[in-house]
Amino acid sequence: MNLIERKFEKLGTDHAPGQEVRQSGDTAEFNLPGEPLPGTPVDFSHGDVNNNAFAPTPGALEEFVAGVHRGGPQAYTEYRGGAELREQVAGKLTEFTGRPVSGAKELIITPGTQGALFLALGATTTTGDKVAIVRPDYFANRKLVEFLGAEVVPVRMDYLTHTEGAGLDLDGLEAAFKSGVRTFLFSNPNNPAGVIYSPAETARIADLANRYGVTVIVDQLYSRMLFRGQVYTHLRASSINSDQVVTIMGPSKTESLSGYRLGVAFGAAHLIDRMEKLQAIVSLRAPGYSQAVLRTWFAEDPKWLQDRIAKHEAIRDDLLRLLRTVPGLAVRAPQAGSYLFPRLPALGVSLHSFVRALRVQAGVTVTPGTEFSPDATDSIRLNFSQNHRAAVQAIERTVQLIERYRA
Amino acid sequence: MNLIERKFEKLGTDHAPGQEVRQSGDTAEFNLPGEPLPGTPVDFSHGDVNNNAFAPTPGALEEFVAGVHRGGPQAYTEYRGGAELREQVAGKLTEFTGRPVSGAKELIITPGTQGALFLALGATTTTGDKVAIVRPDYFANRKLVEFLGAEVVPVRMDYLTHTEGAGLDLDGLEAAFKSGVRTFLFSNPNNPAGVIYSPAETARIADLANRYGVTVIVDQLYSRMLFRGQVYTHLRASSINSDQVVTIMGPSKTESLSGYRLGVAFGAAHLIDRMEKLQAIVSLRAPGYSQAVLRTWFAEDPKWLQDRIAKHEAIRDDLLRLLRTVPGLAVRAPQAGSYLFPRLPALGVSLHSFVRALRVQAGVTVTPGTEFSPDATDSIRLNFSQNHRAAVQAIERTVQLIERYRA
Numbered sequence: 001m002n003l004i005e006r007k008f009e010k011l012g013t014d015h016a017p018g019q020e021v022r023q024s025g026d027t028a029e030f031n032l033p034g035e036p037l038p039g040t041p042v043d044f045s046h047g048d049v050n051n052n053a054f055a056p057t058p059g060a061l062e063e064f065v066a067g068v069h070r071g072g073p074q075a076y077t078e079y080r081g082g083a084e085l086r087e088q089v090a091g092k093l094t095e096f097t098g099r100p101v102s103g104a105k106e107l108i109i110t111p112g113t114q115g116a117l118f119l120a121l122g123a124t125t126t127t128g129d130k131v132a133i134v135r136p137d138y139f140a141n142r143k144l145v146e147f148l149g150a151e152v153v154p155v156r157m158d159y160l161t162h163t164e165g166a167g168l169d170l171d172g173l174e175a176a177f178k179s180g181v182r183t184f185l186f187s188n189p190n191n192p193a194g195v196i197y198s199p200a201e202t203a204r205i206a207d208l209a210n211r212y213g214v215t216v217i218v219d220q221l222y223s224r225m226l227f228r229g230q231v232y233t234h235l236r237a238s239s240i241n242s243d244q245v246v247t248i249m250g251p252s253k254t255e256s257l258s259g260y261r262l263g264v265a266f267g268a269a270h271l272i273d274r275m276e277k278l279q280a281i282v283s284l285r286a287p288g289y290s291q292a293v294l295r296t297w298f299a300e301d302p303k304w305l306q307d308r309i310a311k312h313e314a315i316r317d318d319l320l321r322l323l324r325t326v327p328g329l330a331v332r333a334p335q336a337g338s339y340l341f342p343r344l345p346a347l348g349v350s351l352h353s354f355v356r357a358l359r360v361q362a363g364v365t366v367t368p369g370t371e372f373s374p375d376a377t378d379s380i381r382l383n384f385s386q387n388h389r390a391a392v393q394a395i396e397r398t399v400q401l402i403e404r405y406r407a
Numbered sequence: 408m409n410l411i412e413r414k415f416e417k418l419g420t421d422h423a424p425g426q427e428v429r430q431s432g433d434t435a436e437f438n439l440p441g442e443p444l445p446g447t448p449v450d451f452s453h454g455d456v457n458n459n460a461f462a463p464t465p466g467a468l469e470e471f472v473a474g475v476h477r478g479g480p481q482a483y484t485e486y487r488g489g490a491e492l493r494e495q496v497a498g499k500l501t502e503f504t505g506r507p508v509s510g511a512k513e514l515i516i517t518p519g520t521q522g523a524l525f526l527a528l529g530a531t532t533t534t535g536d537k538v539a540i541v542r543p544d545y546f547a548n549r550k551l552v553e554f555l556g557a558e559v560v561p562v563r564m565d566y567l568t569h570t571e572g573a574g575l576d577l578d579g580l581e582a583a584f585k586s587g588v589r590t591f592l593f594s595n596p597n598n599p600a601g602v603i604y605s606p607a608e609t610a611r612i613a614d615l616a617n618r619y620g621v622t623v624i625v626d627q628l629y630s631r632m633l634f635r636g637q638v639y640t641h642l643r644a645s646s647i648n649s650d651q652v653v654t655i656m657g658p659s660k661t662e663s664l665s666g667y668r669l670g671v672a673f674g675a676a677h678l679i680d681r682m683e684k685l686q687a688i689v690s691l692r693a694p695g696y697s698q699a700v701l702r703t704w705f706a707e708d709p710k711w712l713q714d715r716i717a718k719h720e721a722i723r724d725d726l727l728r729l730l731r732t733v734p735g736l737a738v739r740a741p742q743a744g745s746y747l748f749p750r751l752p753a754l755g756v757s758l759h760s761f762v763r764a765l766r767v768q769a770g771v772t773v774t775p776g777t778e779f780s781p782d783a784t785d786s787i788r789l790n791f792s793q794n795h796r797a798a799v800q801a802i803e804r805t806v807q808l809i810e811r812y813r814a
Contacts, residue, residue, distance in 0.1 A: 076453050126411045287667060
């Protein structure tokens with residue numbers, strides 16, 4: 001196997017969310033015995049943006065159409081996005097995060113938050129560099145590091161044993177920084193566990209970053225979807241040096257606008273400059289017409305947003321109640337976002353076989369925990385941004401399947 | 408300067424098309440004396456997709472809106488694009504290129520052709536590899552090589568001294584392949600020169616690729632816009648080994664659909680597999696809703712397409728007539744696409760100053776030749792997909808400016 005073959009060997013997407021249709025899996029191990037459990041199929045690998053679940057922000061399509069009618073200036077923006085729109089979005093993010101954002105110098109619009117993550121890591125990391133990655137965390141993070149020829153330095157997060165904070169191993173983080181890590185990439189709220197870093201954890205991350213000169217990329221994709229009683233601390237508003245932090249967000253989740261593929265990154269101007277240079281050769285610019293949809297962002301009717309969050313919280317509570325009836329299953333209530341990450345009781349089959357049986361026999365698609373951490377061989381991730389009733393019934397079937405395959 | 412700073416130093420976008428608004432340029436050299444030449448401003452750095460120039464394919468927006476209404480399945484496709492749509496597009500590309508394309512295994516839908524170029528080169532090239540790049544060719548090609556930590560091996564194209572074929576230095580190409588080049592990336596029709604590789608040139612490229620085991624990535628973005636009497640040879644339909652060629656196209660140019668950011672790459676299945684793995688971490692997938700617009704591709708009313716090509720040819724002819732009145736200016740008639748790449752007579756100012764004066768004094772935006780080849784210090788590129796009358800008047804002003812600054 002040559003160098004590039006080895007590189008792509010590490011970037012497998014066979015079990016990645018959205019790719020399930022590609023698993024033909026005609027092996028005996030995959031064809032587990034068991035009667036089908038009837039019910040509406042639910043794909044928990046991503047949120048459902050249809051009208052009977054969580055549709056896009058009202059007015060989004062109208063803004064898109066208006067963008068098409070504006071023509072050239074909307075189709076061809078600067079690579080970092082239209083200047084006027086950047087000003088507008090920067091103003092909203094200044095207010096949201098509590099620290100000024102310059103639309104001219106500190107913000108880039110990208111094709112989805114995935115695009116922003118790639119550009120941010122590509123702008124800070126090159127061959128041989130060390131990057132600290134939390135376990136568990138968003139499945140693409142470690143792959144980005146592999147593609148760039150850099151080295152993953154894992155840091156453990158004990159989300160299940162904590163009730164406050166994310167449970168990041170802060171001493172482990174310091175040891176990683178001491179070992180020569182140049183960049184730290186993490187999600188807050190955490191994807192897949194749905195936990196929020198406490199003010200104390202955030203302060204310590206800022207302090208360590210300053211002390212060891214580490215650039216921090218923080219993926220805050222779910223930071224608008226906070227459940228009752230939760231407090232969120234923006235890392236960029238902490239004591240961290242402003243030239244050492246890039247924040248990533250996007251209107252894809254709370255707002256169900258994923259189909260437009262929009263994200264933003266904001267922070268250190270010299271890194272945003274590099275990200276634009278990289279965007280020029282990776283995708284040139286975010287979709288011109290789609291950019292117009294960002295006009296609806298942080299401009300939603302407050303009642304609509306409140307109602308959306310309350311509906312997610314209600315689904316969360318119902319699913320948690322069901323999952324907690326399963327002996328030996330461990331799950332922490334997500335504080336934000338739309339992910340549940342239960343640890344299953346011991347099963348008599350492998351995790352991948354169980355995930356496959358769940359899809360084939362019960363019409364329930366979930367993502368295996370191993371996408372988020374090599375250690376999470378007993379966990380599954382569910383995106384509960386779904387039709388409430390269908391999600392509850394799907395979890396009832398999931399509980400039955402767990403019993404069917406319990407060790 | 409550390410490793411990553413050096414890397415980004417090579418990826419400058421200050422003079423790249425679409426970035427002109429960012430050039431503040433308050434230096435004396437940039438503030439050349441001269442009266443303004445009034446007239447409708449024309450931005451030749453890209454095509455004009457407004458209604459008074461070349462609007463998107465009829466029905467494109469309707470397909471997009473229908474995609475939004477389909478909801479989830481359109482928003483979240485497989486990373487390589489929706490399966491049914493890939494089948495449909497593969498059928499059309501089989502017919503267009505004269506060699507079968509499998510929608511399941513040999514095609515990926517990307518965010519723009521820029522996305523496809525990045526993925527294709529990222530799938531074939533890693534640190535230390537050698538990549539053959541034509542001079543002149545599309546401005547991002549060499550930057551892609553730089554970003555991947557690979558080495559550019561330039562191959563000369565004498566487009567001005569040939570009337571048939573592109574004028575590629577085929578012996579130079581063989582020498583490059585002999586020196587250890589693993590990948591050859593080029594555009595056909597060539598961007599910026601608008602010339603087409605002859606059947607003999609294509610056959611020789613195929614022969615050399617097979618002999619030296621080189622993977623060829625061919626950017627055919629303009630291959631639908633062929634002017635009268637022109638013959639086009641698809642490299643993938645030549646004798647080249649099918650596992651050594653990836654073809655890139657997109658509906659952004661002839662069809663004026665750039666604002667939707669759509670491209671496709673098709674060819675060697677093992678490379679398309681790698682491209683999908685890379686897309687998963689670079690942008691996840693092409694814009695879900697925008698993918699629906701590909702349904703209009705190769706499904707246009709033939710009369711509409713014929714008329715669109717004829718209109719471009721008429722603009723080409725009028726602009727060529729004007730440019731050829733300028734003593735000392737050399738230009739070859741483009742055989743395809745919408746670019747003109749004239750070599751200017753000797754000027755008393757630098758190329759970048761002239762380009763700046765042209766924009767400030769005459770309202771004419773063009774791209775300096777140095778974006779396409781370090782040797783093209785006396786050429787400018789113009790995308791003539793514009794309102795016909797405004798383009799003619801802009802070139803009249805350009806001719807006046809050339810006289811104003813002639814050496």
